[in-house]
Amino acid sequence: MSLFLIVALPFLGALLPGLMNSAGRAACAGVTFTFSLAAFIGLLSHAPTVFAGGVVQTGVDWMPLLGLNFHLMLDGLGFFFALLILGIGLLIITYARYYLSRKDNMGEFFTYLLLFQGAMVGIVLSDNILLLLIFWELTSLSSFLLIGYWKHLPEGRQGARMALAVTGMGGLAMIGGMLILGQIVGSYDLSVILQNREMIQESPLYLPALILILLGCFTKSAQFPFHFWLPHAMAAPTPVSAYLHSATMVKAGIFLMARMWPVLSGTTEWFVIVTTAGLITMVLGAVIGLFKHDLKALLAFSTVSHLGLITMLLGTGTAFGAMAAVFHILNHATFKAALFMSAGIIDHEAHTRDIRRLGGLRKLMPVTFVIATLASLSMAGIPFLNGFLSKEMMLEEALHTTLFGSPWLVPVMATVGALFSAAYCFRLIGHTFLGPVRDDYPATPHDPGFGMWGPPALLVVLVVVIGSAPFLAEPFVKMVTGSVLGTAAEVPKNYLKIWHGLVPALYMSVAAVVGGLIVLALFKPLLRAWDATPRPEAKVIFDALIAGCVGIARAVIHGVHNGAFSRYAAIFAIAVVAAGYHAWTTGTIAAPTRTVQPVDPVSIGGWLMLVVATCGLVFLHRNRLLSLILIGIVGLMVSVAFVYFSAPDLAMTQITVEVVTIILLLLALNFLPNQTPVESTVLRRVRDGGVAVAGGLATMAMAYHYLLRDAVTTPISEFHLANSYKGGGGTNVVNVILVDFRGFDTYGEIIVLGIAALLIYALTETLLNGPVRARLLNRLPDQPRAGDMHPMMMVVLTRVIMPVVLMVGFYIFLRGHNEPGGGFIAGLIVSIAVVMQYMASGFSWASARLRYPYHGVIGAGVLIAGLTGIGSWFVAKPFLTSDFTYVRIPPFEKFELATAALFDLGVFLAVVGAVMLSLESFSRLARRAHVEDSDHPMDIDPSRELNQEGV
């Protein structure tokens, strides 16, 4: 099976459970299981290659210029982790099916679980570190969803947020580290990076890259001082804890350290940072874990401790350490997942996981007892169970490690860690299962069905098999170790075996187990001492830190964003002018290359009208109706300028838009006050005037300067002019650009226009269905109404004119490809024709004759334009490739048929729909305000009165 499919299967499967919720719990779990199983089988199909030492690679380029390629690689290490993720995933899915109660939304749970699974598989199979980062972030996000799955629990939400904050910050750091790494090597492909050990370690950027990457790994794998989030994440449902927080996600950091081991390890920096962090985490986690009363909290801290152990082993930088780490990852995944599931069973059946309320479960839950005990003993390091083997290797490795110049520091700390580890394991067995049967359990404990104890039992079988016959696991462990080490070191010759003789590691192991028993015997006084010792509480510190950040952010936002919008606008204007001024003074200005064109009286006249109207607008803007007339003059003069400077299309567009804009503003003014009150002080007006004059001068200077200079390079317009007729079949270059060369832009623009119209419609609906409705209905018009609201002259005239205007619109549309015109202008003209009917004959009359809703017209326009574009796919051309031909149908002249015309039809419809929907929405507000709106087109209609008399 292709590696792509292995990664994709969980993601594809994630679509289903959420949708299948109504199909039942079994169906949700079934489909999740099927997809995971398919990926699992796909993975196993590569086993022969991987065991033979081969590497399966596949990939497509995604964004090659960024170095981000979808390259996947399956080697021993990736195979090992993918096996853990998918294999334990299958067990967890089975377990979760029976664990979740009927109240829980199972589809949602499995959707999140599959998302997570896919992201994890993606991490371990990525052959590109940028791709790896994407999957890395995906695991943070999906684990956030899983931890917070029980949304009703505040601990769940807080735990999820904390986990996201910590791992997310680590992820950010790691992005930085990975980018530096990629810069050093010059490639983001892992297989290339892993070949460049010397180049990376000699680089001056090695240390920053190392620290940033380790920050990512340590946060993810809950290493000191970031260990605190993991216990809080235990608010998640137990299957999540078992899956994410024992076997998979927290191992992602470990995985990455192992993956990067060949290029990053072996230096003093690596050794000191990683070993120290691992050692502290191991001891700290074990000590805290011992005193936790919540089974899951105890297991969480034991996980922290064991992750520290693995980290320390990777930190030593020796091949033997790496092998021990690999072996312990495998062993830990088996016994810890089994233990979490056992804890879940106890919680599920006894309704508590507080050790102080348990005890004596041995007789009530014999199956669970056997499973949990074997797993715990393995974790404690008892012979014939797999935990013993890797713990021996860890102690052996510790004996040969000298940290901070002291040969005994690491061995002693390692033994202490192992001692406390043994102690909490014994406490787990002793205080939960042994002892007398109690009569005050919250519920009567009993063994669950096979569905719940089967998965952990299977894992415990592995614990025992590997523990008693380590030679079975040896080839696998060595194969994985080989791929961790890469070319950096040889796989150690040591055998995995139970009896190594009377070596120091054995004494340390015995000391740890015996010490553990002694600690447990002294547990009560130790607990009193522990409770009396003041300790920093991580959650309190974390919350205070977050509260501090929120406080700073809030202070900044309230200071800067204080709701004075005019102030923002002024600041923005000043900033832009200042930036322009800086560029002006620091840059060089070329000499003018164009001659100034002569001025004629007509243009001076136009200019004067524009300037007078604009200045009048500034001084008379308080009279709102007058200012509409003035802005109309400005618009008219701008259109005239467009005509004058050879832009007929623009002029036609501007003048038609002007008409609809003025109608729109008039409709709005119907509801707004007619006067703007004098509010601002003289000082303020002077200040605003200063800002305005500065902005105006700046734009004027810029416009004047470039108008006198030619473009530095030949504009691409030359291409458009040369190819408009040959390639696009039209002589109106502007229209050919719109519908052909830049058709995709136009397509986007009509969509934007449609969205704007729909937004207006939605806002109108909201207003009319809210409290505003009553106000509108009760509102009295502030202006005297015309006695004849629908004058007969106007009604008759607009009706007579309608076909003519439509014909003009049609003509403008048709000629658009070759002469000034086209879909935009035609759409505006037709809209005006329709609006005239509304204005003359009234809203009710007009809308009763509306055959197609304007939303549909917009949709049809976008659809036609889109389908025209898609049409070119059928002839194997890119989207929106146009074609045209000339046909002759007697008795007509030869004429042109172009697909661009079809696209322009889409533009036309979208414009008509958008303009009409906007104006119609405004007038709907008006209609609600004056309920006396007549259903008849004319208030005085002689024919109607005649008919009524006839009746």
Place this chain on the structure above:
Amino acid sequence: MELLVASAIGILTAAGLYLVLRLRTFPVILGVSLLTYAVNVFLFSSGRLKVGAPPILSDATNYTDPLPQALVLTAIVISFGMTAVVVMIALGSYLGSNDDNVNDPKIETEEPEDLI
């Protein structure tokens, strides 16, 4: 001629900016419309000014730059859509609160409930 166009752009911008800085919604909308004119003419003039050379292919050899025209054409139509949306928002806020002030009346200083 260049100076006429440049000064027209400058005056439109200045008037637009002044109106945008007013305190009521309606003059702000007018100001934005003036700024739209200014920006459109500015973009259009980036094709440099040519009289009597429309980009309609014929026997002539001298055409003005068609590309800024195409860009401005859609910009005009889009600016209508934008104006309409802004007017609608202004109208909704006035009808909802009977106040057409641009600036927020007061700043909400009380601490929002912590999202736990």
